[in-house]
Amino acid sequence: MKNILDRNQNKAEEVRTMLKAGKVMMVNIISSPGAGKTTLLERTCEALAGKVRIGVIEGDVTTDRDAQRLKKYNIPIVAINTEGGCHLDSHSISKALEHFDLEHIDLLFVENVGNLICPSQFDLGETFKLAVVSTTEGDDKPAKYPMLFSEARAVILNKTDLMPYTNFSIESFMADMAAINPRITVIRASAIKGDGLQTWLEWLGRQIDEFSAV
Amino acid sequence: MKNILDRNQNKAEEVRTMLKAGKVMMVNIISSPGAGKTTLLERTCEALAGKVRIGVIEGDVTTDRDAQRLKKYNIPIVAINTEGGCHLDSHSISKALEHFDLEHIDLLFVENVGNLICPSQFDLGETFKLAVVSTTEGDDKPAKYPMLFSEARAVILNKTDLMPYTNFSIESFMADMAAINPRITVIRASAIKGDGLQTWLEWLGRQIDEFSAV
Numbered sequence: 001m002k003n004i005l006d007r008n009q010n011k012a013e014e015v016r017t018m019l020k021a022g023k024v025m026m027v028n029i030i031s032s033p034g035a036g037k038t039t040l041l042e043r044t045c046e047a048l049a050g051k052v053r054i055g056v057i058e059g060d061v062t063t064d065r066d067a068q069r070l071k072k073y074n075i076p077i078v079a080i081n082t083e084g085g086c087h088l089d090s091h092s093i094s095k096a097l098e099h100f101d102l103e104h105i106d107l108l109f110v111e112n113v114g115n116l117i118c119p120s121q122f123d124l125g126e127t128f129k130l131a132v133v134s135t136t137e138g139d140d141k142p143a144k145y146p147m148l149f150s151e152a153r154a155v156i157l158n159k160t161d162l163m164p165y166t167n168f169s170i171e172s173f174m175a176d177m178a179a180i181n182p183r184i185t186v187i188r189a190s191a192i193k194g195d196g197l198q199t200w201l202e203w204l205g206r207q208i209d210e211f212s213a214v
Numbered sequence: 215m216k217n218i219l220d221r222n223q224n225k226a227e228e229v230r231t232m233l234k235a236g237k238v239m240m241v242n243i244i245s246s247p248g249a250g251k252t253t254l255l256e257r258t259c260e261a262l263a264g265k266v267r268i269g270v271i272e273g274d275v276t277t278d279r280d281a282q283r284l285k286k287y288n289i290p291i292v293a294i295n296t297e298g299g300c301h302l303d304s305h306s307i308s309k310a311l312e313h314f315d316l317e318h319i320d321l322l323f324v325e326n327v328g329n330l331i332c333p334s335q336f337d338l339g340e341t342f343k344l345a346v347v348s349t350t351e352g353d354d355k356p357a358k359y360p361m362l363f364s365e366a367r368a369v370i371l372n373k374t375d376l377m378p379y380t381n382f383s384i385e386s387f388m389a390d391m392a393a394i395n396p397r398i399t400v401i402r403a404s405a406i407k408g409d410g411l412q413t414w415l416e417w418l419g420r421q422i423d424e425f426s427a428v
Contacts (some may be wrong), residue, residue: 032247033330033359034351061331063358084361086300086331114359115331116247117275117300136350136376137248144277145247145328147298162350162379167406192381 008122012090015097015125022102024055025211026110028126030148032141033114035134036158038066039191040200041109045073047201048107052208055105057096059088059113066111076100087118090125107208116141120148127211128153135163139173146180153207154185156200161190222336226304229311229339236316238269239425240324242340244362246355247328249348250372252280253405254414255323259287261415262321266422269319271310273302273327280325290314301332304339321422330355334362341425342367349377353387360394368399368417375404 019026029037045054055076058067067079078096080088088110100108110126112119120129131152133141136159142149149155155177163170177186187203189196233240243251259268269290272281281293292310294302302324314322324340326333334343345366347355350373356363363369369391377384391400401417403410 032328032351033355034246034348061359061361065354065358084331084335086329113331114246115300115329117298117327117329118332121298134248134350136348136373137246140279141247144279145275147275159350162376165376165379 005121008090011094012123012125015090015094016127018097019102019108019125019127022105023212024102024105024108025208026108026124026126028110028112028119028124028129029132030112030116030119030129030152031114031132032116032134032137035114035132035137036156036191037111037114037132038069040132040156040158040189041070041111042073043191043194043197044109044201044204045070045075047197049073053104053106055100055108057088057093057108057110059092059111061085061113076105082113086113086115087122088112088124089122093124107204116145116148120151128207131155132158134159135168136166138166139169140176142173142180143176149177149184150181152181152184154187154203156191156196157186157188158191160188160195161193219335222304225308226337226339229304229308230341232311233316233322233339233341236319237426238316238319238322239422240322240338240340242324242326242333242338242343243346244326244330244333244343244366245328245346246330246348246351249328249346249351250370250405251325251328251346252283254346254370254372254403255284255325256287257405257408257411258323258415258418259284259289261411263287267318267320269314269322271302271307271322271324273306273325275299275327290319296327300327300329301336302326302338303336307338321418330359330362334365342421345369346372348373349382350380352380353383354390356387356394357390363391363398364395366395366398367421368401370405370410370414371400371402372405374402374409375407 058079064079129152272293278293343366
């Protein structure tokens with residue numbers, strides 16, 4: 001296992017160096033199945049069309065349903081089918097990158113396999129990890145699955161429109177998050193309704209500015 | 215990997231033989247994080263108190279929050295902390311079983327780690343697998359994560375109380391399920407509201423009867 005992680009880390013550093021040279025910011029999106037990663041990407045592609053040149057790597061254990069959902073935005077998409085594998089790794093990302101014309105991409109999203117555990121252990125060479133967690137999963141998810149939340153630069157707390165119908169406690173969630181990762185940015189959103197989207201896009205814009213400036 | 219799975223399978227068969235001899239039916243519950251496994255167990259323990267002698271093995275990557283939630287039912291519980299591991303295996307189950315007095319247990323629930331992928335690859339020696347999926351995760355989960363659904367004897371479609379507020383299509387869900395596993399029993403429920411609980415308990419009762427009869 002250590003060997004696998006070491007080889008993954010080496011390749012991730014290669015990917016990171018290449019993307020940095022090519023001025024491509026890569027965001028590794030991680031969540032449970034059904035937390036709303038693809039819907040967030042749909043809204044983001046709509047909002048940034050004509051402003052930011054987006055590419056997407058779609059990771060799935062089987063099917064290309066998520067990639068199909070994004071085709072309408074006419075952006076470059078590469079689907080990685082892990083054939084049962086529970087996470088992406090830097091080697092598959094490195095191969096996927098060969099299919100992009102990186103000179104014409106500013107922002108590359110990686111939608112990882114829906115899994116709150118394994119993907120957080122594999123550096124893909126991303127600029128940062130973005131966690132997505134939905135209110136319907138319960139407020140205890142950061143405490144119960146801390147690895148991702150301790151590493152992510154931001155977390156989208158999604159499906160806030162459903163919060164009134166659940167026993168989700170925002171106080172409990174925020175207290176756990178602060179204990180696990182005091183520096184993380186929490187953005188409350190409902191990707192399906194559009195709530196919080198402006199906050200997300202402004203925050204994302206600042207990350208692009210900072211990435212370009214370094 | 216094949217080696218790991220082979221060793222897991224051998225130990226699983228040992229566990230299965232032992233439980234069969236001891237007349238203990240073991241149910242391996244698998245779902246995404248936050249689909250409602252623990253709440254389902256809470257309702258089930260309440261309903262069966264004094265009727266069926268229940269034990270629980272709680273699998274978690276960290277914390278013992280779920281085990282704590284079940285303590286009030288005064289049943290034997292063993293918590294397995296996988297320390298970051300993404301699934302339980304038959305060796306950890308075999309060790310956990312040493313802490314139970316199996317002569318006084320009829321029904322042993324294993325709440326696996328919250329993960330729709332990895333746990334489905336590891337036979338624990340269970341009598342059958344039970345999938346839990348919530349309506350808020352979206353109707354495409356069986357198609358996107360077919361391994362679990364192809365193996366499970368039943369699936370609890372949980373959080374039906376939230377269905378009216380989502381774009382979940384029961385037709386699409388049922389069509390995908392039928393294609394993946396025509397024999398699976400689908401039980402619609404809201405564990406938190408109690409909807410569908412009676413159907414679940416009657417179905418579970420029949421499984422116990424059949425297990426005892428063989």
